[in-house]
Amino acid sequence: MEKLFSVTLTGVTSDLYYSPSLEPFFTHLATFKEKLLFVADTNTAPLLPAGVEKLVLPSGEEAKGWESVVQIVKRAKSLGFGRDDYLVAFGGGVIGDITAFAASLYMRGSELILILTPLLAMVDATLGGKSAIDFDLSINFLGTFYPAHEIYLTPAVLTTLPWREYKNGLAEVVKHALISDNEELLLFLEKNSSSIIEREEHLFKELLYRSLLVKRSYIERDPKETMGIREVLNFGHTFGHALEVLGNFSRYSHGEAVAWGMARALEAGLKLKLTDLEFAQRAAALLELYAFNATHPIADKGAFIEALQSDKKKRGSQVRFVLLKGRGDYEIVNLSNELIESLIE
Incomplete structure (x- = not known):
């Protein structure tokens, strides 16, 4: 060991x-x-x-x-x-x-x-x-x-897990790559996608090491979520949690929901002219590379908005969304219901 x-x-x-x-x-x-x-x-x-x-x-x-x-x-x-x-x-x-x-x-x-x-x-x-x-x-x-x-x-x-369960974790690894202040994990995921998907064991150590280093960089600066730094780890989770609620926590896996949520957050950033277009395209390509479906249309928009209000990470009555300007460059914002509804059509 x-x-x-x-x-x-x-x-x-x-x-x-x-x-x-x-x-x-x-x-x-x-x-x-x-x-x-x-x-x-x-x-x-x-x-x-x-x-x-x-x-x-x-x-x-x-x-x-x-x-x-x-x-x-x-x-x-x-x-x-x-x-x-x-x-x-x-x-x-x-x-x-x-x-x-x-x-x-x-x-x-x-x-x-x-x-x-x-x-x-x-x-x-x-x-x-x-x-x-x-x-x-x-x-x-x-x-x-x-x-x-x-x-x-x-x-x-890991080699014995069902593909859907393994993919669950890959969504969080992708998230870490996008919120990292350096490019190493992102390049690693882009370069080794086939081997990672095939679960070649010689890559697991580096995959875990690089992913957890990103998380360490956030949690050590904000151990108890009091400074807003650690909140960045919720990128994709606010939209994703609402999707999980609508699916009664069974229709969509956590990873599928978070991947979809990241796509919605990137789209929100583009609409607000906050997110760099080239970065958003690269992030979308990475999600596609790992076979995540970023297009779950929501039939009941009212139910989705209501599910968002149950998010335990909100402050007061305001639901907070993590948006990325670029890799590792973030802003935490409130979004109007009108904008949210336009993102889930």
Whole structure:
């Protein structure tokens, strides 16, 4: 296992490690003197080594509530866990969120390790320190900022993911390329698109490294989203979240919705004469290169506007949109309903 880099948020340092397979991580964890409790779902639990302490939760968003958190806390308490013992999340973003939230509450904070397996979770949920559960039909309504102490990245499971799930994560990688203040990730995605789509394993390390470096550049400057810098990571998400709502979070995957949202944000920037045309064309070509559909017409515009109002990132009654002037050059604006409706025809 190889250390990639470290991230420090609110005084907590997270170390990121990479390995082509899971075995070095499990071997490393077996040397720990502290207690370990692996939290997995029904998909990832069979990949755990025999004999480890584990709690297996149902897979999917339905598990992301208080009941799962209570199960984790009760199990850790029954094992005699102290604050220096480790909860280890092993699964997707849901497992990562639940486990991190439980860790932040257990005795006011236990040790936390993340081993997140889908590409989306690796590039979107490992860094940043956010934890959350759903509450009262609201997604991620309750949460804390609680960075993991160690984060393990491996492509071992990526080659077995369904294409749609893998593509989910690629949308976030594309987003990172467009908001980056340097061109390295964008050039990497343009040059290696066929190999990335074919999931050639020799590229995964660089893909993850370059993508997460972009995220680090934003979150270290704004650890708790108080300065407006980290808000740029929501590029494409405001439009995308509304599309997910209209699709009852099942018709469109998160990645499909975010890609569509990025296309709408680029179009909004062009209409406002804010976004550079050449950059917008290059960004649109990148989305097309990775087979994202940027044209989901919205039949019920009123329902879409209403869905936008449920966005938890708004300030007061104003929904805020991240628009890009160019690569890594952004502005956060309010958009009129008239302009929004023209973008979703």
